[in-house]
Amino acid sequence: MSESDHKQEQIIETALKRFAHFGINKTTMSEIADDLSSSKASLYYYFPDKASLILAVIKHLLKIYHTEITKHFRKAGSVKEGLYSIIDIRNSFARKYFMLHLGSEGLQDITVNEQAIKTILREAEQAEITLLAELLEKDMAKGIARERDARATARTAIDMMIGLHLSSIVKKERRIIPDESHFDELTKQQKFACDLLIEGINK
Amino acid sequence: MSESDHKQEQIIETALKRFAHFGINKTTMSEIADDLSSSKASLYYYFPDKASLILAVIKHLLKIYHTEITKHFRKAGSVKEGLYSIIDIRNSFARKYFMLHLGSEGLQDITVNEQAIKTILREAEQAEITLLAELLEKDMAKGIARERDARATARTAIDMMIGLHLSSIVKKERRIIPDESHFDELTKQQKFACDLLIEGINK
DNA sequence: ATTTGACTATTTGAATAATAAAGTCAAATA
DNA sequence: TATTTGACTTTATTATTCAAATAGTCAAAT
Numbered sequence: 001m002s003e004s005d006h007k008q009e010q011i012i013e014t015a016l017k018r019f020a021h022f023g024i025n026k027t028t029m030s031e032i033a034d035d036l037s038s039s040k041a042s043l044y045y046y047f048p049d050k051a052s053l054i055l056a057v058i059k060h061l062l063k064i065y066h067t068e069i070t071k072h073f074r075k076a077g078s079v080k081e082g083l084y085s086i087i088d089i090r091n092s093f094a095r096k097y098f099m100l101h102l103g104s105e106g107l108q109d110i111t112v113n114e115q116a117i118k119t120i121l122r123e124a125e126q127a128e129i130t131l132l133a134e135l136l137e138k139d140m141a142k143g144i145a146r147e148r149d150a151r152a153t154a155r156t157a158i159d160m161m162i163g164l165h166l167s168s169i170v171k172k173e174r175r176i177i178p179d180e181s182h183f184d185e186l187t188k189q190q191k192f193a194c195d196l197l198i199e200g201i202n203k
Numbered sequence: 204m205s206e207s208d209h210k211q212e213q214i215i216e217t218a219l220k221r222f223a224h225f226g227i228n229k230t231t232m233s234e235i236a237d238d239l240s241s242s243k244a245s246l247y248y249y250f251p252d253k254a255s256l257i258l259a260v261i262k263h264l265l266k267i268y269h270t271e272i273t274k275h276f277r278k279a280g281s282v283k284e285g286l287y288s289i290i291d292i293r294n295s296f297a298r299k300y301f302m303l304h305l306g307s308e309g310l311q312d313i314t315v316n317e318q319a320i321k322t323i324l325r326e327a328e329q330a331e332i333t334l335l336a337e338l339l340e341k342d343m344a345k346g347i348a349r350e351r352d353a354r355a356t357a358r359t360a361i362d363m364m365i366g367l368h369l370s371s372i373v374k375k376e377r378r379i380i381p382d383e384s385h386f387d388e389l390t391k392q393q394k395f396a397c398d399l400l401i402e403g404i405n406k
Numbered sequence: 407a408t409t410t411g412a413c414t415a416t417t418t419g420a421a422t423a424a425t426a427a428a429g430t431c432a433a434a435t436a
Numbered sequence: 437t438a439t440t441t442g443a444c445t446t447t448a449t450t451a452t453t454c455a456a457a458t459a460g461t462c463a464a465a466t
Contacts, residue, residue: 028426028428039441039442041430041431041442042439042441044428044429044430045440049428146402156395156399159370159392163370164359164363164366165366166369166373170369192359193359193363196400207408232460245408245410247461248408252459
């Protein structure tokens with residue numbers, strides 16, 4: 001890694017810390033520079049504008065997420081284990097990086113190319129579907145799972161988990177920072193839903 | 204029905220039409236009065252303030268919804284048919300009354316007792332869960348469905364359908380009025396998910 | 407008991423000013 | 437040459453004002 005790349009990484013990680021704590025809108029470039037004991041102008045040497053820094057931070061975060069998911073999926077022996085990993089990792093990220101408001105309501109009135117963010121979120125989503133679909137195909141090959149369009153099924157299963165997350169947000173008071181118990185209950189419901197999905201309601 | 208009750212009903216129905224078309228915020232009390240060829244002051248004879256009119260309109264709407272659902276549930280022979288009814292009726296309401304933004308993002312910055320609305324929405328939700336749980340219990344008695352906590356299962360199934368709806372909103376551009384095809388696609392995905400839920404992924 | 411016109415009180419929205427933050431650049435540094 | 441910086445300009449956000457729109461009231465009329 002070059003000197004320059006290293007500095008970029010540092011900026012991204014520092015920005016992420018502030019974003020996660022105070023939110024993107026409440027974080028100024030000067031503050032990030034101060035955290036680095038550097039100058040604002042220096043930041044602009046590495047990133048053309050705030051929007052591209054935000055984008056880089058989100059990409060960074062998605063990379064971590066993907067690494068984590070991949071690690072778990074290598075150990076997962078079934079679709080169920082895969083889905084459980086997605087639930088746990090997603091919720092731990094949601095807890096940690098709630099202030100970023102990725103997905104759900106967020107990113108509104110942020111001066112950023114919303115389309116670009118949508119695109120990389122979409123890509124991350126596709127990668128996740130692929131991983132789960134592969135697991136499902138293995139289960140189908142083993143004769144554990146019924147034959148069925150693996151991608152469509154994986155996509156719907158993930159959408160359901162995301163959907164339950166969104167449902168839980170909507171039911172809470174708006175604009176309130178959720179507490180630990182909120183995520184605990186959500187995880188419980190998602191796993192219950194997951195079990196339903198896996199086992200099926202009918203005999 | 205007394206004369207007074209009749210006038211109240213008229214006001215509610217007129218208000219609903221305007222709310223559905225232009226949204227609650229863009230509808231003034233004067234406009235509602237004009238639609239009724241009446242005076243604004245007259246409205247205030249029947250409703251103490253705008254907030255209580257809004258609440259009455261939402262209650263009215265939920266009553267219609269509940270009637271519709273109940274009608275379908277009497278004919279439904281299985282949980283699957285029940286869930287399909289919920290999907291169809293919910294989506295038809297979402298199409299028709301989108302401008303009210305019930306659930307999802309909406310109701311923000313409306314001068315109304317948000318807690319009161321949450322409460323009646325919660326009640327409506329509970330009633331719906333009860334209906335679906337009854338159907339599920341019948342299926343369990345018939346030996347079609349596995350034995351399982353009927354209420355928790357019904358609740359999760361409905362939450363999933365709502366969740367998929369929310370997912371679809373989040374994935375679209377924000378603050379855009381959705382078109383027909385959006386709801387068509389949503390319905391399709393919800394039914395696919397419903398089938399998964401019912402049949403189960405595994406053999 | 408209900409309706410109304412004429413009223414007041416509140417809220418909203420547009421315009422403006424003040425402030426803060428984004429973004430630039432020539433000169434300095436290493 | 438690559439990087440950093442303080443001082444700068446530009447752009448965006450926030451606070452403030454004020455007129456217009458809307459909510460809400462009430463005594464008099466039906």
